[in-house]
Amino acid sequence: xxxxxxxxxxxxxxxxxxxxxxxxxxxxxxxxxxxxxxxxxxxxxxxxxxxxxxxxxxxxxxxxxxxxxxxxxxxxxxxxxxxxxxxxxxxxxxxxxxxxxxxxxxxxxxxxxxxxxxxxxxxxxxxxxxxxxxxxxxxxxxxxxxxxxxxxxxxxxxxxxxxxxxxxxxxxxxxxxxxxxxxxxxxxxxxxxxxxxxxxxxxxxxxxxxxxxxxxxxxxxxxxxxxxxxxxxxxxxxxxxxxxxxxxxxxxxxxxxxxxxxxxxxxxxxxxxxxxxxxxxxxxxxxxxxxxxxxxxxxxxxxxxxxxxxxxxxxxxxxxxxxxxxxxxxxxxxxxxxxxxxxxxxxxxxxxxxxxxxxxxxxxxxxxxxxxxxxxxxxxxxxxxxxxxxxxxxxxxxxxxxxxxxxxx
Amino acid sequence: xxxxxxxxxxxxxxxxxxxxxxxxxxxxxxxxxxxxxxxxxxxxxxxxxxxxxxxxxxxxxxxxxxxxxxxxxxxxxxxxxxxxxxxxxxxxxxxxxxxxxxxxxxxxxxxxxxxxxxxxxxxxxxxxxxxxxxxxxxxxxxxxxxxxxxxxxxxxxxxxxxxxxxxxxxxxxxxxxxxxxxxxxxxxxxxxxxxxxxxxxxxxxxxxxxxxxxxxxxxxxxxxxxxxxxxxxxxxxxxxxxxxxxxxxxxxxxxxxxxxxxxxxxxxxxxxxxxxxxxxxxxxxxxxxxxxxxxxxxxxxxxxxxxxxxxxxxxxxxxxxxxxxxxxxxxxxxxx
Numbered sequence: 001x002x003x004x005x006x007x008x009x010x011x012x013x014x015x016x017x018x019x020x021x022x023x024x025x026x027x028x029x030x031x032x033x034x035x036x037x038x039x040x041x042x043x044x045x046x047x048x049x050x051x052x053x054x055x056x057x058x059x060x061x062x063x064x065x066x067x068x069x070x071x072x073x074x075x076x077x078x079x080x081x082x083x084x085x086x087x088x089x090x091x092x093x094x095x096x097x098x099x100x101x102x103x104x105x106x107x108x109x110x111x112x113x114x115x116x117x118x119x120x121x122x123x124x125x126x127x128x129x130x131x132x133x134x135x136x137x138x139x140x141x142x143x144x145x146x147x148x149x150x151x152x153x154x155x156x157x158x159x160x161x162x163x164x165x166x167x168x169x170x171x172x173x174x175x176x177x178x179x180x181x182x183x184x185x186x187x188x189x190x191x192x193x194x195x196x197x198x199x200x201x202x203x204x205x206x207x208x209x210x211x212x213x214x215x216x217x218x219x220x221x222x223x224x225x226x227x228x229x230x231x232x233x234x235x236x237x238x239x240x241x242x243x244x245x246x247x248x249x250x251x252x253x254x255x256x257x258x259x260x261x262x263x264x265x266x267x268x269x270x271x272x273x274x275x276x277x278x279x280x281x282x283x284x285x286x287x288x289x290x291x292x293x294x295x296x297x298x299x300x301x302x303x304x305x306x307x308x309x310x311x312x313x314x315x316x317x318x319x320x321x322x323x324x325x326x327x328x329x330x331x332x333x334x335x336x337x338x339x340x341x342x343x344x345x346x347x348x349x350x351x352x353x354x355x356x357x358x359x360x361x362x363x364x365x366x367x368x369x370x371x372x373x374x375x376x377x378x379x380x381x382x383x384x385x386x387x388x389x390x391x392x393x394x395x396x397x398x399x400x401x402x403x404x405x406x407x408x409x
Numbered sequence: 410x411x412x413x414x415x416x417x418x419x420x421x422x423x424x425x426x427x428x429x430x431x432x433x434x435x436x437x438x439x440x441x442x443x444x445x446x447x448x449x450x451x452x453x454x455x456x457x458x459x460x461x462x463x464x465x466x467x468x469x470x471x472x473x474x475x476x477x478x479x480x481x482x483x484x485x486x487x488x489x490x491x492x493x494x495x496x497x498x499x500x501x502x503x504x505x506x507x508x509x510x511x512x513x514x515x516x517x518x519x520x521x522x523x524x525x526x527x528x529x530x531x532x533x534x535x536x537x538x539x540x541x542x543x544x545x546x547x548x549x550x551x552x553x554x555x556x557x558x559x560x561x562x563x564x565x566x567x568x569x570x571x572x573x574x575x576x577x578x579x580x581x582x583x584x585x586x587x588x589x590x591x592x593x594x595x596x597x598x599x600x601x602x603x604x605x606x607x608x609x610x611x612x613x614x615x616x617x618x619x620x621x622x623x624x625x626x627x628x629x630x631x632x633x634x635x636x637x638x639x640x641x642x643x644x645x646x647x648x649x650x651x652x653x654x655x656x657x658x659x660x661x662x663x664x665x666x667x668x669x670x671x672x673x674x675x676x677x678x679x680x681x682x683x684x685x686x687x688x689x690x691x692x693x694x695x696x697x698x699x700x701x702x703x704x705x706x707x708x709x710x711x712x713x714x715x716x717x718x719x720x721x722x723x724x725x726x727x728x729x730x731x732x733x734x735x736x737x738x739x740x741x742x743x744x745x
Contacts, residue, residue, distance in 0.1 A: 023431075023435065026435060026438055026439055026442065029435070029438075029439030029442070029443065030438075030443040030445075031443070031446065032440035032443065032444050033439055033440055033442070033443020033444065033446075034443040034444070034446040034450065035449075036443070037443065037444060037447040038447060083648070083650075085499050085500065085504055085508075086496065086500060086509065087496075087497070089500070089504070089507050089508055091504060091506075091507055091648075091650050092507045092510060094645070094646075094649040094650035094651075095611070095632075095648055095650060130648075130649075131648065131649055133647045133648050155699065156446060157442050161513045206539045234594040300492055315483065315525075316525070318524065318525045318528065318529045320684070321606070321686075321687070323685045327652075327684060328636065328652070328653075328684065330646035330647075330650075330652050331646065331650060331652070332646055334646055334648075335646070335647075336644050336645070336646050336652050336653070337647070339635055339636075341701045362478075368631075368635060368683060368686075369634060370635075370684075370685060370686070373685060373686060374685050387731065396647075397647065
């Protein structure tokens with residue numbers, strides 16, 4: 001005890017030991033404050049950039065109607081020349097010539113009617129029969145544009161300088177509304193221009209009507225999964241990020257459904273759908289959508305530079321390893337069955353999202369990975385430009401009957 | 410004990426009061442210091458002190474943009490008669506069967522082998538060809554003008570013997586004028602007579618173990634068939650328009666074409682195929698695929714006068730399957 005008392009005073013037995021809090025070093029506080037300030041400035045900066053972006057996008061979209069002020073010559077080079085060629089020569093065995101075509105030389109109603117409804121059958125032009133598949137431009141050109149275009153075509157290729165009035169187009173549009181493509185030259189001649197006869201007779205392609213079971217899949221769904229039409233629309237026209245299916249090659253559609261099954265294309269909703277389908281059902285759905293003809297409901301919506309998109313699609317950027325889209329997806333981007341889907345009239349949000357998915361690996365089912373490298377070579381502005389341009393194209397005409405059954409996988 | 414407690418309570422109290430004052434002071438210093446730090450760092454950024462000083466990010470165009478010559482783009486075609494001729498030449502180049510139909514006997518266009526409208530380096534670009542002629546050619550053992558050279562293209566690559574007129578355009582024909590005007594325009598600014606980087610097709614060293622059509626078929630099925638079709642006849646769109654060119658058979662180039670030589674085809678394939686994936690095949694794969702494609706029957710060699718064997722001796726040295734027996738059949742008889 002004694003020794004204890006003589007030592008340092010013993011701590012109170014009720015005393016709880018404590019440590020005074022070591023203050024946070026001033027430097028750390030300063031850095032925290034600086035970071036907070038930085039955050040605030042960034043937020044502010046960013047909000048400004050977002051606002052500028054939105055304003056620019058609105059500007060671009062507002063400018064686009066200006067494109068529809070295009071004269072007949074530019075409409076021709078943008079809308080007709082990829083198939084009918086810049087000199088109107090057409091393509092041997094595939095696309096009829098415009099130069100010297102009797103369909104331009106007669107009544108102006110004839111070319112207008114063709115533009116409004118497209119062609120889905122054989123047509124005789126200057127003694128040559130073409131198995132015609134021309135898209136309808138009703139959903140992508142206004143009455144004024146069609147009038148300007150037809151005036152230009154008739155003056156340049158048929159020596160008929162009298163301009164066509166937009167009212168004529170409006171009247172015909174009302175009259176022909178809702179019709180599908182002309183069943184070849186025969187129906188055109190019978191309805192509008194008897195002097196163009198004789199035209200080859202139209203043999204209805206052996207189109208197998210979709211069986212009731214397939215229609216049930218489309219409209220009601222099955223095995224607990226959704227109806228196709230609930231997202232892709234009654235005509236398979238799609239919207240926003242849901243793709244247009246109408247007119248895509250049958251084999252391509254079936255292959256996509258397989259890709260959702262094996263994971264080479266990732267999408268939760270479609271994986272559920274694909275798991276509920278048998279192989280036969282996948283093939284039947286492909287056949288069904290390949291034969292659908294739906295007007296375009298796609299419009300440029302990403303603020304992409306349409307002219308840049310047009311260059312990328314038609315000419316490519318070879319220095320960057322980007323061939324023109326049309327070199328594989330076909331002139332006019334109608335697709336080449338069964339491997340290469342049509343791109344025309346596809347929804348821009350969908351197109352751009354797929355180009356991004358090839359980069360991220362969400363989608364990895366391109367044949368020979370052809371799309372992977374190309375998508376990587378496109379930057380964000382390129383993707384938006386391409387997607388927006390493709391949305392301005394007329395939809396794919398129906399021709400899936402040409403697809404050989406053994407091409408379907 | 411009691412004292413101790415009081416003292417310790419006091420000792421605890423006083424730092425607390427003192428601490429409050431200090432905390433305020435520290436807060437002010439931290440705020441001020443933080444603001445100063447922020448201003449300093451942002452100034453540093455503005456002045457470029459903290460920017461990345463590493464190697465500049467490599468341009469992703471770089472690997473393929475090594476070629477120093479860039480031909481003019483479509484939008485640079487001038488107006489007027491010269492521009493019209495350029496456009497006509499371009500139309501022939503892109504859509505030969507339609508715009509020079511009297512002289513084309515197959516389903517090919519110039520642009521099938523001279524990619525990007527004759528612009529692409531390493532696919533025998535026209536800007537490099539333009540500055541290389543007139544030149545002596547071993548193929549016909551004489552000086553060839555550009556017109557002579559183009560005539561050769563029609564004779565062999567476009568198989569003119571099967572065309573409506575049965576031959577290439579006659580000397581001085583507009584087809585030559587328009588094509589040459591187009592080529593001359595593509596070569597705007599190119600140095601005459603200088604061997605240009607990216608001219609012709611690359612020359613590949615022959616693989617040590619040679620090449621083999623059987624191996625080539627495997628490459629073809631894996632890498633080429635998706636576009637050119639497993640039968641090599643290309644593919645058409647819904648209007649019947651050829652999108653991918655036929656590689657052999659009656660609608661392709663004939664036995665006299667440069668592309669019918671395995672080495673030429675191998676160079677083209679290596680640099681350009683599959684489209685968008687140039688230089689992705691190994692040299693061996695390119696040679697084997699070329700051997701497979703060029704060991705298929707195609708339209709006859711228009712130079713053949715006597716037997717295939719005679720013509721083989723006269724015109725087909727080197728890497729050609731002409732006259733050779735493949736699969737029990739002598740090649741060179743021609744199609745149709």
